[in-house]
Amino acid sequence: MNYENIVVKEGEISEIILNRPKKLNSLNAPLKRELAIAFENLGKDGSVRCIVLSGMAGNFSSGQDINEIASYSGKDVKGWVEGLKKMFDAVRYTDKPTIASLEGYSTGAGLQISLLCDIRVSSLGAKIGLPEINIGIPSITGSQFLRMLGIPIPKINDLVMTGKFITATEAKEIGIVNYLAPEGQSHSVAMEIAKGIISKPLTALKVQKRYLRKMTEELYNDSFRFAAEADAEVFDSGEPGRIMSSFLKK
Numbered sequence: 001m002n003y004e005n006i007v008v009k010e011g012e013i014s015e016i017i018l019n020r021p022k023k024l025n026s027l028n029a030p031l032k033r034e035l036a037i038a039f040e041n042l043g044k045d046g047s048v049r050c051i052v053l054s055g056m057a058g059n060f061s062s063g064q065d066i067n068e069i070a071s072y073s074g075k076d077v078k079g080w081v082e083g084l085k086k087m088f089d090a091v092r093y094t095d096k097p098t099i100a101s102l103e104g105y106s107t108g109a110g111l112q113i114s115l116l117c118d119i120r121v122s123s124l125g126a127k128i129g130l131p132e133i134n135i136g137i138p139s140i141t142g143s144q145f146l147r148m149l150g151i152p153i154p155k156i157n158d159l160v161m162t163g164k165f166i167t168a169t170e171a172k173e174i175g176i177v178n179y180l181a182p183e184g185q186s187h188s189v190a191m192e193i194a195k196g197i198i199s200k201p202l203t204a205l206k207v208q209k210r211y212l213r214k215m216t217e218e219l220y221n222d223s224f225r226f227a228a229e230a231d232a233e234v235f236d237s238g239e240p241g242r243i244m245s246s247f248l249k250k
Contacts, residue, residue: 001041005031007056008038013194014048014096021057024105026065032087035113039090049198051094052190053117054101055110060126063108066135070244074236081228084109084141091116092213092220095206097197101190102126102177107165108142115145118209120176121190122168125183128176129165135247136240140230144223148216151175 001008005028009015016038018025042048055061069080091098091113100114102122107129114120122128130142139160146156155174159166171177181189197205213220234240 001037003034003038006034006038008042010042010045010048012047012198013050013052013191014042014045015052015054016042018053018055018061018110020065021059023065024059024062025055025057025110026062027087027109028065028068029083032083036087036090039094043090043094043096048096049202050097050099050194052099052101052187052194053091053113054187054190055103058184059104060100060102060106060114061108061110062105063110063112063132066244067248070241070248072235072241074232077232077235078228081224081231084227085224088113088116088141095209097194097205097209099190099194099197101186102128102168103184103186108132108139112142112145115142115149115176118212119178119190119193121179121181121186121193122171122177123181123183123186124168126168126171126186127165128168128171129163130160131163131165133160134163134243136234136237136243138230138234140227141223144219144226146176148219149175 005020007017007019016035018031020026020031042051098117099119099121100117102114102120103126106114106126108131111128111130130139132139143156143160151174168177168180172180179189
């Protein structure tokens with residue numbers, strides 16, 4: 001398949017690279033669809049043993065493309081959340097081990113994609129956070145995905161209510177990131193980890209992933225029910241539209 005918003009490199013260790021560099025690899029509807037298709041296709045390929053996810057030009061992803069949602073009202077939220085869920089499902093439910101390589105902006109829904117990967121490697125220079133509150137949107141799925149990782153609720157509160165960025169070092173200390181790498185080298189570290197993983201027995205890895213998903217399945221499904229209700233409420237208030245319109249004008 002020809003992709004416009006991602007790059008796919010197939011192999012025993014396959015790579016998916018988010019490819020909207022002029023937009024900090026922000027997520028629009030076409031990219032979300034392509035990402036879901038790529039994960040589904042690689043998941044069906046018996047020759048693929050591991051998937052490494054990264055972003056083009058020094059950034060992982062800055063999250064949702066706000067140009068796409070600035071004019072939304074509550075009635076638009078259902079389709080938007082469904083599109084996000086389809087993308088997130090494709091990442092979560094692949095049987096292949098997944099590793100996210102974080103560089104630069106790794107924020108919002110972009111960070112959330114990485115939270116559904118099995119392992120996260122972050123450059124020391126990465127900017128990590130869930131800043132949705134700054135544009136009038138609660139980070140419902142982001143909060144829940146952090147909880148699924150066992151991040152303490154006080155830490156979640158701090159991230160989602162202040163919208164601040166944290167360093168990769170702090171992200172590792174609280175359990176968001178598994179490995180640190182020098183700036184610009186998260187990809188090479190991720191590839192080395194992938195080489196170790198593909199040496200492990202295939203069936204055991206598949207069963208292990210299935211059990212790990214089962215441990216958090218209720219939390220995962222709840223996050224989308226809450227998100228649809230919460231996002232409809234805030235978009236109907238008009239706050240996100242006013243904030244995003246002002247930001248885009250600047």
